[in-house]
Amino acid sequence: MYFIPRFDPRLKFECAKCGNCCGRGLNEWLLELYPVEVKILSEMGYSDLIVKYGEHYFLSRSKDGSCIFLDKDNLCILRKEYEWYPANCRIFPFSTTIINNVLVIYVNMDYVRKVRCKGFGRGAPLGAQVDNVLDALRDVGVLRDYFVVSPSSSEGDILSR
Numbered sequence: 001m002y003f004i005p006r007f008d009p010r011l012k013f014e015c016a017k018c019g020n021c022c023g024r025g026l027n028e029w030l031l032e033l034y035p036v037e038v039k040i041l042s043e044m045g046y047s048d049l050i051v052k053y054g055e056h057y058f059l060s061r062s063k064d065g066s067c068i069f070l071d072k073d074n075l076c077i078l079r080k081e082y083e084w085y086p087a088n089c090r091i092f093p094f095s096t097t098i099i100n101n102v103l104v105i106y107v108n109m110d111y112v113r114k115v116r117c118k119g120f121g122r123g124a125p126l127g128a129q130v131d132n133v134l135d136a137l138r139d140v141g142v143l144r145d146y147f148v149v150s151p152s153s154s155e156g157d158i159l160s161r
């Protein structure tokens with residue numbers, strides 16, 4: 001399984017469970033949900049905690065700006081109660097985008113710094129953690145719909161197709 005990487009694969013990362021990426025104190029924080037996740041959360045009885053902007057769905061925020069599912073101990077209520085949480089939470093600090101039907105995996109270091117993520121400099125190199133990202137995307141059906149291409153291919157060639 002291949003992809004186009006846009007991150008330094010040597011950077012070490014292991015989540016320190018600080019909860020910062022769950023939005024506490026971030027006015028611009030938004031967690032986008034995939035359609036299958038909207039369905040799952042609705043079946044859990046949480047449809048009133050999902051907001052829609054245009055064609056996109058997001059989790060609601062608490063008054064302090066954090067995710068509605070972040071508890072006072074910085075733990076995810078969904079993960080704790082259901083052993084399930086959204087793909088975009090599972091893959092952080094990675095993000096993904098689709099260009100010309102090709103999956104691009106990247107790490108937005110500006111955003112990582114902004115949320116004061118405490119996970120860098122420890123754990124396994126990012127390059128060894130991509131399978132987790134692909135698994136999360138497979139779970140929400142994203143890999144079914146898009147090409148994943150070899151990192152040895154020329155990115156310019158692929159993206160200009």
Ligand code: SF4
Pocket residue numbers: 021022023031059067068069070071075076077078079085086089
């Ligand atoms: S769903 Fe859980 S992991 Fe995701 S942002 Fe909310 S609290 Fe954090």
Ligand code: SF4
Pocket residue numbers: 014015016017018019020021022092093115116117118119
């Ligand atoms: S900000 Fe970084 S270290 Fe903190 S919970 Fe999120 S991923 Fe983990």
